[in-house]
Amino acid sequence: MSKQVQQLDRVVIRFAGDSGDGMQLTGDRFTSETAQLGNDISTLPNFPAEIRAPAGTLPGVSSFQVHFADYDILTPGDAPNVLVAMNPAALKANLADLPRGADIIVNTDEFTKRNLAKVGYQASPLDDGSLDGYALHPVALTSMTVRALAEHDVSKKDAERAKNMFALGLLSWMYSRPYASTIRFLERKFAARPELVAANTAAFKAGWNFGETTEDFGVRYEVKPAKMNPGTYRNITGNAALSLGLVAAGVRSGLPVFLGAYPITPASDILHELSKHKRFGVTTMQAEDEIAAIGAALGASYGGALGVTTTSGPGVALKGETISLAVALELPLVIVDVQRAGPSTGMPTKTEQADLNMALYGRHGEAPIAVIAPRSPSDCFFAALEAARIALTHRTPVILLSDNYVANGSEPWLLPDVDSLPDLRVEFATEPNGEDGKTFLPYLRDPETLARPWAIPGTAGLEHRIGGLEKADKTGDISYDPANHDFMVRTRAARIEAIRVPDVEVEDPDSDARVLVLGWGSTYGPIGAACRALRQRGLPVAQAHLRHLAPLPANLGEVLGRYERVVIPEMNLGQLAHVIRARYLVDAIAYNQVRGLPFTSTELESMLEEVVKNA
Amino acid sequence: MPEPVAVKLTTKDFKSDQEVRWCPGCGDYAILAAVQSFMPELQIPRERTVFVSGIGCSSRFPYYMNTYGMHSIHGRAPAIATGLSVSRPDLSVWVVTGDGDALSIGGNHLIHALRRNVNLKILLFNNRIYGLTKGQYSPTSEVGKVTKSTPVGSADSPFNPLSLALGAEATFVARTIDSDRKHLQSVLRAAAEHEGSAFVEIYQNCNIFNDGAFDELKDPGTRDDYLIRLEHGQPITFGKDGQFCVVHPPGAFGLEVRETAAVPADEIVVHDATVDEPAYAFALSRLPGFDLRNTPIGIFRDVRRPSYDSIVQTQVASAREKATGTPEEQLAGLLSSGDTWTIL
Numbered sequence: 001m002s003k004q005v006q007q008l009d010r011v012v013i014r015f016a017g018d019s020g021d022g023m024q025l026t027g028d029r030f031t032s033e034t035a036q037l038g039n040d041i042s043t044l045p046n047f048p049a050e051i052r053a054p055a056g057t058l059p060g061v062s063s064f065q066v067h068f069a070d071y072d073i074l075t076p077g078d079a080p081n082v083l084v085a086m087n088p089a090a091l092k093a094n095l096a097d098l099p100r101g102a103d104i105i106v107n108t109d110e111f112t113k114r115n116l117a118k119v120g121y122q123a124s125p126l127d128d129g130s131l132d133g134y135a136l137h138p139v140a141l142t143s144m145t146v147r148a149l150a151e152h153d154v155s156k157k158d159a160e161r162a163k164n165m166f167a168l169g170l171l172s173w174m175y176s177r178p179y180a181s182t183i184r185f186l187e188r189k190f191a192a193r194p195e196l197v198a199a200n201t202a203a204f205k206a207g208w209n210f211g212e213t214t215e216d217f218g219v220r221y222e223v224k225p226a227k228m229n230p231g232t233y234r235n236i237t238g239n240a241a242l243s244l245g246l247v248a249a250g251v252r253s254g255l256p257v258f259l260g261a262y263p264i265t266p267a268s269d270i271l272h273e274l275s276k277h278k279r280f281g282v283t284t285m286q287a288e289d290e291i292a293a294i295g296a297a298l299g300a301s302y303g304g305a306l307g308v309t310t311t312s313g314p315g316v317a318l319k320g321e322t323i324s325l326a327v328a329l330e331l332p333l334v335i336v337d338v339q340r341a342g343p344s345t346g347m348p349t350k351t352e353q354a355d356l357n358m359a360l361y362g363r364h365g366e367a368p369i370a371v372i373a374p375r376s377p378s379d380c381f382f383a384a385l386e387a388a389r390i391a392l393t394h395r396t397p398v399i400l401l402s403d404n405y406v407a408n409g410s411e412p413w414l415l416p417d418v419d420s421l422p423d424l425r426v427e428f429a430t431e432p433n434g435e436d437g438k439t440f441l442p443y444l445r446d447p448e449t450l451a452r453p454w455a456i457p458g459t460a461g462l463e464h465r466i467g468g469l470e471k472a473d474k475t476g477d478i479s480y481d482p483a484n485h486d487f488m489v490r491t492r493a494a495r496i497e498a499i500r501v502p503d504v505e506v507e508d509p510d511s512d513a514r515v516l517v518l519g520w521g522s523t524y525g526p527i528g529a530a531c532r533a534l535r536q537r538g539l540p541v542a543q544a545h546l547r548h549l550a551p552l553p554a555n556l557g558e559v560l561g562r563y564e565r566v567v568i569p570e571m572n573l574g575q576l577a578h579v580i581r582a583r584y585l586v587d588a589i590a591y592n593q594v595r596g597l598p599f600t601s602t603e604l605e606s607m608l609e610e611v612v613k614n615a
Numbered sequence: 616m617p618e619p620v621a622v623k624l625t626t627k628d629f630k631s632d633q634e635v636r637w638c639p640g641c642g643d644y645a646i647l648a649a650v651q652s653f654m655p656e657l658q659i660p661r662e663r664t665v666f667v668s669g670i671g672c673s674s675r676f677p678y679y680m681n682t683y684g685m686h687s688i689h690g691r692a693p694a695i696a697t698g699l700s701v702s703r704p705d706l707s708v709w710v711v712t713g714d715g716d717a718l719s720i721g722g723n724h725l726i727h728a729l730r731r732n733v734n735l736k737i738l739l740f741n742n743r744i745y746g747l748t749k750g751q752y753s754p755t756s757e758v759g760k761v762t763k764s765t766p767v768g769s770a771d772s773p774f775n776p777l778s779l780a781l782g783a784e785a786t787f788v789a790r791t792i793d794s795d796r797k798h799l800q801s802v803l804r805a806a807a808e809h810e811g812s813a814f815v816e817i818y819q820n821c822n823i824f825n826d827g828a829f830d831e832l833k834d835p836g837t838r839d840d841y842l843i844r845l846e847h848g849q850p851i852t853f854g855k856d857g858q859f860c861v862v863h864p865p866g867a868f869g870l871e872v873r874e875t876a877a878v879p880a881d882e883i884v885v886h887d888a889t890v891d892e893p894a895y896a897f898a899l900s901r902l903p904g905f906d907l908r909n910t911p912i913g914i915f916r917d918v919r920r921p922s923y924d925s926i927v928q929t930q931v932a933s934a935r936e937k938a939t940g941t942p943e944e945q946l947a948g949l950l951s952s953g954d955t956w957t958i959l
Contacts, residue, residue: 032954035954035956036954036956038956038958181954225958228958229958230957230958230959231957231958232951232955232956232957232958233955233956233957233958234950234951234953234954234955234956235954244949244950247946247949248946248950251942251943251945251946254942256702258698258701258702260698277949278930278931278934278935279934279935279937279938279945280938280942280945280946280949281931281935282931283701283702283927283931285697285698285701285927287694287727288694288723288724288727289723291691291694291724292691292694292697292723292724292727293694295687295691295694295695295697295698295724296694296695296697296698296701297698298695298698299667299694299695299696299697299698299699299700299702300698300699300701300702301698302685302695302698302699303698303699303702303703303706304702304703305702307698321688321691322688322691325687325688329685415950415951415955416950418943418944418946418947418950419943457662457663457665457683457699457703457706458662458663458703458705458706459662460660460661460662461662462662463661463662463681463682463683464683464684465631465633465677465678465680465683465684465685465686466684466685466686467677467678467684467685467686467687468670468686468687468688469686477633478633478678
């Protein structure tokens with residue numbers, strides 16, 4: 001029986017289940033298959049902080065959303081077209097996000113009286129008509145998987161656990177995905193246990209064949225490859241891209257990379273990834289705490305390495321004193337803050353952009369540093385290189401503000417030509433720089449960058465002492481002189497302002513917009529998608545997105561002045577908007593949301609529509 | 616650990632041009648002079664020597680050494696020095712700290728540096744008081760200490776720094792005294808030769824806020840009866856006439872002091888700094904009370920364990936050996952690893 005094949009331009013699927021159901025892996029595999037096909041992709045995992053919350057409960061629901069299309073897309077999608085719900089909790093937690101008519105595939109085996117009661121269903125939603133507006137596909141995923149594996153030499157538990165592969169097989173069939181990479185993946189993952197390779201492969205194929213034979217799924221879909229620039233691609237998460245960016249910074253600078261880190265969600269993956277790349281001269285140290293992590297990184301920088309520390313907001317709070325020391329020492333240091341919802345422990349697995357104030361101002365004394373933010377998962381690679389460039393060239397700490405959304409989200413990445421990456425080579429001081437030809441002045445500055453020489457221990461003739469006490473200009477000797485302190489404070493500020501950053505670019509295709517949307521960091525995708533949608537409807541709107549938050553691009557004031565209204569959407573209560581208002585005296589509209597989730601492009605679209613129509 | 620090279624250096628070479636600004640009469644002067652005159656014998660060039668300190672009176676130390684140096688932040692010197700030492704095996708890295716810096720605000724970093732066995736020489740100047748903040752009690756002050764912050768006496772029990780270091784399984788643990796230059800230098804010598812963390816407690820007099828804290832150990836009239844001078848391989852006896860000795864009574868958990876005359880010679884403990892089990896050195900560290908009687912000085916423990924630095928460096932080096940191609944080629948390979956696809 002051959003089934004009808006329907007062409008779609010885009011699809012959003014959400015896999016949802018218990019934390020232990022393997023939904024992240026299922027989503028990952030589906031994404032990889034989709035990447036192989038050449039669709040553009042954007043993904044969003046959403047999982048609880050608890051490793052295994054009680055089974056079947058709402059707090060235990062973990063989900064993975066993947067958006068794929070035959071054109072270039074910017075977000076993981078606002079509303080799923082398809083929900084795979086492995087249990088009642090997954091259905092209940094996600095149903096509100098689904099538009100009417102969406103496909104819902106449920107694992108009926110889990111819809112027991114007990115599981116329904118756990119999440120407060122009086123009657124089964126599969127039977128009470130409450131899902132009438134949706135295309136409901138009840139599938140006995142667990143029992144069919146177990147039956148399919150009856151002949152396999154695996155325990156009942158292992159057979160049941162393979163149900164995610166059954167689901168993946170079914171979805172792969174529905175959307176005509178190539179699955180060779182998944183089979184290869186299973187062979188790698190279970191290399192030590194061939195019986196599990198066989199069982200999981202069989203479960204996958206059973207799911208595929210079920211789709212092909214059952215009458216419940218009358219239509220099969222295809223999404224054609226997207227038109228993408230030629231080249232080699234891989235799908236990559238923000239944390240992985242950031243890690244590779246740091247490795248690349250080591251290669252391009254010729255310096256060893258030293259990472260000091262303390263495990264913290266959602267930054268730990270960077271520590272895991274970098275610890276695999278020792279062959280690039282990368283040293284990773286899991287320190288005793290956040291303070292030691294940055295201390296060790298700074299010590300390594302002092303010794304001539306590229307010192308890096310990775311953390312999330314609570315860790316940055318602890319590192320503040322050492323960042324100030326690095327400001328006083330004027331040494332390179334990269335601090336990666338993968339932001340999560342705060343304050344305090346907050347919601348560790350949810351996203352937010354609320355550490356901007358801390359990054360800009362969160363230190364004692366006048367302690368300006370550079371701050372940059374990536375706009376998308378693959379952009380984390382280039383942002384890491386840029387952070388390293390600024391740190392090395394200008395001998396300053398740089399905070400790189402990633403967030404949970406870009407860190408765990410993924411997208412296809414056109415691999416760059418390594419030789420085209422920025423040259424980050426630095427020159428250490430080797431000779432005395434005093435006028436007498438014998439003295440070394442550790443705080444004699446480069447006239448252009450105002451950076452001081454980087455004289456690393458081991459260099460004969462340049463022995464000198466540095467520290468947190470205020471230093472006299474040029475000599476670096478301890479100084480309590482009032483005029484010197486005033487001069488040094490202003491010089492440290494001027495040093496940061498002297499950093500050359502690219503002008504901010506404006507996307508305004510018809511140059512007729514009167515409203516500018518200004519964003520920074522991970523809101524790029526949703527803002528961009530909203531702007532495109534408005535333009536398609538004939539409503540002009542301009543978009544500018546900041547990578548450099550300190551110093552700000554030189555042309556930003558001029559750009560802001562071109563528009564009648566400036567709107568700043570942020571996942572905080574208006575932190576960038578404050579900066580813009582204070583610095584440029586622009587009456588910007590702050591649009592804010594702190595729900596632990598990225599903006600949807602539809603909500604931004606309707607908000608912007610109002611502004612554009614009234615401008 | 617840096618290899619010594621034949622360089623001719625003198626005490627003067629290690630003096631920086633900075634005016635030393637401790638209070639007149641401070642014990643830190645004696646330690647500084649002892650270190651400056653000891654450094655030349657290591658035959659390590661000045662540029663390969665780094666002093667890292669935290670905050671406190673003792674932490675001004677690096678400014679006065681004509682080597683590389685960093686005066687960092689309160690308590691964090693061991694962490695900063697760890698990053699430096701791990702990434703630069705060619706350097707000789709010394710940490711100078713005090714009882715407040717190392718044991719209060721920086722206690723965590725100290726114990727972790729010691730357990731890791733980072734290749735640091737840690738000199739803890741213990742004066743049992745906060746000097747730079749003008750006279751509050753410290754984590755080594757005796758219970759009931761009356762200070763500006765404890766007008767009716769402190770309520771908390773002090774740390775015994777050596778017990779703490781031994782609890783962290785430090786591989787080299789020693790104690791010496793600011794005023795005994797010869798002893799101080801002999802301990803520094805052994806510390807410098809040790810691979811891994813060397814922890815040296817130096818009793819140091821703060822003549823402004825806690826004057827005379829260690830007088831019994833210095834006064835010619837009392838010191839011989841108070842001090843136990845540990846010497847590897849020698850029976851532990853002390854007192855003006857060797858009238859006291861250290862024994863390990865059967866059934867007791869620790870060591871005890873007895874009159875030598877009342878103990879058969881073969882029951883006197885023979886000091887062995889190389890005992891792997893830290894319990895022995897720990898028992899030694901518990902001998903003195905706060906009256907300073909029975910205070911051992913010298914090397915309590917000196918055992919071999921690979922340093923954290925060497926393990927980490929070996930991991931990186933062996934990974935690098937396996938790598939082929941230029942760094943750029945390797946990077947290109949890394950970027951394109953995993954599932955990739957090509958669009959023509």
